[in-house]
Amino acid sequence: MTHILEAVDYLNSVTSDFKPEVGIILGTGLGGFVDNIDVVYSVDYCNIPNMPVSTVEGHAGRLIFGTVGSRRVVAMQGRFHYYEGYTMKQVTFPVRVLAKLGINYLFVSNASGGINTSFCVGDLMVITDHINLLPNPLIGPNNNELGPRFPDMHDCYSKAVRDKATAIANRLNIKLQYGVYVGTTGPTFETQAEYRYFKAIGGDAVGMSTVPETIVARHMGVPVFGMSVITNCGLSDQVGDHEDVQMQGRKAGERMSKLFVELINNLD
Numbered sequence: 001m002t003h004i005l006e007a008v009d010y011l012n013s014v015t016s017d018f019k020p021e022v023g024i025i026l027g028t029g030l031g032g033f034v035d036n037i038d039v040v041y042s043v044d045y046c047n048i049p050n051m052p053v054s055t056v057e058g059h060a061g062r063l064i065f066g067t068v069g070s071r072r073v074v075a076m077q078g079r080f081h082y083y084e085g086y087t088m089k090q091v092t093f094p095v096r097v098l099a100k101l102g103i104n105y106l107f108v109s110n111a112s113g114g115i116n117t118s119f120c121v122g123d124l125m126v127i128t129d130h131i132n133l134l135p136n137p138l139i140g141p142n143n144n145e146l147g148p149r150f151p152d153m154h155d156c157y158s159k160a161v162r163d164k165a166t167a168i169a170n171r172l173n174i175k176l177q178y179g180v181y182v183g184t185t186g187p188t189f190e191t192q193a194e195y196r197y198f199k200a201i202g203g204d205a206v207g208m209s210t211v212p213e214t215i216v217a218r219h220m221g222v223p224v225f226g227m228s229v230i231t232n233c234g235l236s237d238q239v240g241d242h243e244d245v246q247m248q249g250r251k252a253g254e255r256m257s258k259l260f261v262e263l264i265n266n267l268d
């Protein structure tokens with residue numbers, strides 16, 4: 001807790017108590033979303049007390065404080081993955097900090113592999129639920145000031161926000177898929193047998209992030225909205241053309257950004 005509060009105090013001091021309403025984790029594909037933020041403060045992770053230090057050189061992460069339309073947001077540019085060697089506490093530390101800064105919603109995005117055979121490369125999937133195949137970030141002594149020992153995971157991905165997203169997507173003519181995200185440790189992609197296994201247990205897409213951050217946000221009572229860009233289809237025989245995959249990813253990112261902007265401005 002003291003580590004979290006040190007980071008929160010530092011951020012409040014350098015942002016003059018900016019008080020963001022919405023936190024956004026910019027995953028693969030949503031990098032371009034920053035162009036929609038009127039940036040007020042940008043804080044490098046390396047200056048924030050107790051923040052994990054990035055293992056990848058030249059991959060400096062930062063927190064971006066600013067506005068999207070009428071809403072104050074804080075965006076994480078750069079996230080920490082378990083496969084990089086961070087502990088689950090380190091992976092989820094920034095979410096603890098954002099929650100203590102007072103966000104009312106957490107938006108998470110990622111790139112994932114399609115399991116559902118009706119999905120196409122470049123589709124956007126609203127995460128309706130998840131299956132956690134990573135170590136649980138809440139293992140260990142529970143701090144009751146942060147949240148309950150046994151947090152409920154019903155409505156893990158807020159139904160109210162998902163319904164708003166659907167209405168906005170219809171208005172903007174953006175096609176959405178819906179499904180269950182399977183969170184794995186990575187870093188290997190799935191074997192064909194693993195894709196079949198994930199399908200059998202009810203998964204629609206698989207990736208290596210998002211679930212830890214969502215669990216910690218829910219532990220602290222923050223509603224979550226999650227979205228995946230489907231970058232490959234695991235059960236398809238077709239091996240994607242690399243350039244095509246990248247282009248689909250970019251286009252999907254643009255659609256996701258548009259949707260996020262509208263959604264953020266229509267939150268209660």
Ligand code: HPA
Nearest residue numbers: 111112113189206207208
């Ligand atoms: N598996 C896991 N993570 C991924 C994939 C995948 O197929 N595609 C993008 N991220």
